[in-house]
Amino acid sequence: MSAAAPSRTPMVSLQAVDKHFGALHVLQSVDLDVAAGEVVVVIGPSGSGKSTLCRTINRLESVDSGQVLVDGVPVPAEGAALARLRADVGMVFQSFDLFAHKTVLDNLCLAPVMVRGTPKAQARREAMELLERVGIADKAGHLPAQLSGGQQQRAAIARALAMRPKVMLFDEPTSALDPEMVAEVLAVMTSLADEGMTMVVVTHEMGFARRAADRVVFMDAGRIVEVAPPEQFFAGGGSERTRSFLSAVLTH
Amino acid sequence: MSALVENWPALLAGLGTTLLVLVTSAVGALVLGTLVVVARVSPVPVLRAAAFGYVQVLVNVPLLALLLLAVFALPDAGLLAPLTLTAIIVLTVYEAAYVAEALRSGINTVPRGQVEASRALGFTLSQTLRLVVVPQAARAVVQPLGNVLIALLMNTALAATVGVVELTSAVNKVNLVQAEPIPIFGAAGLVYMALALVIGLGAGRIEKRVAIRR
Numbered sequence: 001m002s003a004a005a006p007s008r009t010p011m012v013s014l015q016a017v018d019k020h021f022g023a024l025h026v027l028q029s030v031d032l033d034v035a036a037g038e039v040v041v042v043i044g045p046s047g048s049g050k051s052t053l054c055r056t057i058n059r060l061e062s063v064d065s066g067q068v069l070v071d072g073v074p075v076p077a078e079g080a081a082l083a084r085l086r087a088d089v090g091m092v093f094q095s096f097d098l099f100a101h102k103t104v105l106d107n108l109c110l111a112p113v114m115v116r117g118t119p120k121a122q123a124r125r126e127a128m129e130l131l132e133r134v135g136i137a138d139k140a141g142h143l144p145a146q147l148s149g150g151q152q153q154r155a156a157i158a159r160a161l162a163m164r165p166k167v168m169l170f171d172e173p174t175s176a177l178d179p180e181m182v183a184e185v186l187a188v189m190t191s192l193a194d195e196g197m198t199m200v201v202v203t204h205e206m207g208f209a210r211r212a213a214d215r216v217v218f219m220d221a222g223r224i225v226e227v228a229p230p231e232q233f234f235a236g237g238g239s240e241r242t243r244s245f246l247s248a249v250l251t252h
Numbered sequence: 253m254s255a256l257v258e259n260w261p262a263l264l265a266g267l268g269t270t271l272l273v274l275v276t277s278a279v280g281a282l283v284l285g286t287l288v289v290v291a292r293v294s295p296v297p298v299l300r301a302a303a304f305g306y307v308q309v310l311v312n313v314p315l316l317a318l319l320l321l322a323v324f325a326l327p328d329a330g331l332l333a334p335l336t337l338t339a340i341i342v343l344t345v346y347e348a349a350y351v352a353e354a355l356r357s358g359i360n361t362v363p364r365g366q367v368e369a370s371r372a373l374g375f376t377l378s379q380t381l382r383l384v385v386v387p388q389a390a391r392a393v394v395q396p397l398g399n400v401l402i403a404l405l406m407n408t409a410l411a412a413t414v415g416v417v418e419l420t421s422a423v424n425k426v427n428l429v430q431a432e433p434i435p436i437f438g439a440a441g442l443v444y445m446a447l448a449l450v451i452g453l454g455a456g457r458i459e460k461r462v463a464i465r466r
Contacts, residue, residue, distance in 0.1 A: 058372055080376060087374025097365035101388050110383060111373035156369075163373060 009072040011036045011167050011198045012057055017066035019052060026052050028222040029066070034167070039199045041209040041230075044219035045245060050202045053219065054171045057200065058089040071166055087115050090160030090168040094175050096152040098144035104131065104155045105140040108162045116163065123162070130158040134188050150181030154188055167198040174205055206249060210234060218242050255430035256439055266422025267443065273340055273408045273418060274447075278401055280344030285351025292356055295377065303352070310349035315407055318342050323414040339411035343404060350400045358393035359385060391462045398455025402448045409444075419443060 010033035019027040026049045034040050042050045055061040056068055059075045059082060068075045070089060076082040098107050108127035112118040118126075131137040134154040136147070144152055153173060160168060170189065174182040186208050193199055193212040203209065209216050209230055216233040218226040218241075226238045234250075236243055256263065291303035310318075322342045323335065333341070362385050370380045412421035423440040427433050 060368055060372060083371075083374045083376050085374075086372055089372070091369070091372040093365055093369060093372075095363075095365050097363065097369035099366055099370070099384055099388075100363075101391070111370075111375065114379055114383060115374040159369075159373070 008036065010034055010069075011038070011071055012200060013067075013069040013072075014053070014056070015067040015069070017053075017056060017068060018064045019049075019056065019061065020064055021052075026222050027056070027063070030222075030224055032217065032224065032227075034198060034200060036166075036198050037196045038214045039193045039197075039201065039212050040215050040217055041213040042200065042202045042217045042219060043204065043206070043209060043245075044225075047221075048219040049222040050217075050219045051171050054169050054200055054202045057167075057169055058086045058091060060091075083115075087111070087163055088166045090163060090165030092153070092156050092160055092168065092170045092173045094172040096144070096149070096156045096176070098152055098156055098159065100144055103141050103143055104136065104147070107144070107155060108159050111159070112162050127158070127162055130161050131155070134158045135184070148181060149177045150184045153177065153181075153185045157185070157188055157192075161192075167200065168192065170199065170201040170203065172202050172204070174203065204249070206234070218245065220245070255426060255432045255436055259426045259430070262426060263419070263422050266417055266419040269336065269417060269422075270405075270408050270419040273336065273343065273411060273416070274401075274405050277340045277343035277347060277408075278404055280340070281347035281351050281400075281404065282397075284344060284348035285355060288348055288352035289355040289359070292352060293359060293381075307349045307352055310346055311353070315342070315346050316410055316413065318346055319410055319414050335414060335416050336411070339408075339414065339416045343407060343411075347400060347404045347407070350403070351397065354393050354396035354400050355389065357396060358389035358391075361392040362388045391459070394455050394459040394462065398451055401451050401455075405444065405447055405451065 012032070012034040014030050014032045017027050017030045018025075028049075030049075030053060032040070032053070042053060044050045052061055056063050057070065057075075059068070059077075062077070070085060073085065075085055098104070099110065102110060105124065105127055108130060109120065109123040112123040112126070113120055128137060128140060131140055134157060136151050136154055136158075139147055139151060139155070144155065147155065157168075157173075173189065174185050177185060182205070186205060189199070189201070189208065190212050201208070201213075213230045215227055216230050217224055218233070218238070220241050226233065226242045228238065233242070234246065236246060288303045288306055291299040292307070294300060319339065319342050322338050326332070326338070366384055366388075367380055370384045375383065408418055409420040411418050412424065415421075417425070419440055423436050427436045430436065
């Protein structure tokens, strides 16, 4: 656990969260607090429940029992209240999921204008600044299909940021990318982390975990096995299961 | 040939009835089919079940049976409407099931991930449908809807069996007098082909206009 005193309300808090997919117990009494400004990287083998954990935070997955709080507020079950909460929680998906019928610029402007009621001109100005920041301002007028995977994912990050979220969730953001495009996406994420964004990142990128994480969470079979700062985590002092996972992913 | 020329007012009237039935039941089926598919994808289980039942019943009963039922059984139950209106209503109700299925296939072409992304951005269900799903589904349904409308055009001929004097009925009457089946039915066939071609080409043009550039 990090040494930071938990006196302030955690930005994200999972308390005794349980979830089943049919017979599969995909999350088993999971507890996790993420402080404001903290970057938590969740790693683990496929099927360990790390993506599901990420998706319960904005309730793209419901939970069977336990509580999920964002900025101290329990995540509503459904309806307009849930939509309002989601507006404050940015999410980036493995498959980018940009709106295929909208230009990159419109992808960024749609939610601020329709959900937040931001005036169009202001939304466009802010969207261009974000595209500038992720390095694809020249693609503003393009449709998603005209962009490379790395560019699409950077646009998707910018789309989430356009809502000025309190916390950003990344669900395997580089897993669908060609190796040469992984770096450009990780660079954007690293700079975001450096600027103090609260982030929960599910990834297989150990380099990013080392570089950007405040804490690394290791999951296996629906449980959090280990939580540690990266230097300690990768030093290999953890549990048997953690060491066998690390030796498998770090040798190649 | 003279048979066609001499009887052109009757044939033209038949064609007019065919077009009337086609256009009114096409508009009706598009509206009703849209309502059915909204119910079909709604989060309300009762609506979903009702829409599912509607589609299943109508695609599994022959149109002719529905027409006969409406024309002969409904007056028995005290509901008496003009024949042409009855045919229009039956075609509307019947084709709406196919319209709903065509629209649903279009909705299914919109990747689930985009729906999740829009929910994650804070869109409500209706915003997600209006801003993300419908505009993209529309592009995938133009051609299937065109096919449904062509099928509807062909199905208008069934109205002849219950006494509506549309194109097929009109040429049949002319042939009974003139006994020149080849030019008479051949010409009617060409007219149906031409109408189907217009619908098909129209759908093609609309599809090009709304296509996503890839």
